[in-house]
Amino acid sequence: MREWSACRACAAAAAHLATERFVEVARAFDGNDVARAREVWRTVAPMVPTLFAESNPMPLKYCLWRLGLIRSPECRLPLTQVSSGMAATLESLVAGLPER
Incomplete structure (x- = not known):
């Protein structure tokens, strides 16, 4: 059960970036359209x-x-900002997000 909670938390965090896609996954599941849910999930997973x-x-x-x-990507210790490599990866991720 603990692992499932962690999975839900990870998906919830990602949903901040592609909210409508995550809503679409949930609605597809609610409507028993598992194929559609999988199709949309593959775009955000x-x-x-x-x-x-x-x-x-x-x-x-x-x-x-x-x-x-x-306003800012700044953080407080003990956290640190993302590495330059991660920043480049995240730039690509942001560029590929659906329009808000």
Whole structure:
């Protein structure tokens, strides 16, 4: 059960970036359209591990900043900003997000 809670938390964090797609997944499941849910999920699933490749919540915060949803990607210790390599990966992720 604990692992399932962690999975839901990861998906919820990623849903901040592609909310409508996650809503579409949920609605498809609610309507028993598992094929559609899988199809949409495959478009957003790759972002979940990316957002947790470095200390949470810094990759998500970086993306929210790049989208103009928060003022700064800064953090307080003991957290640190994302690495330059992660920033490049996140730039690609943000560029590929559906329009808000």
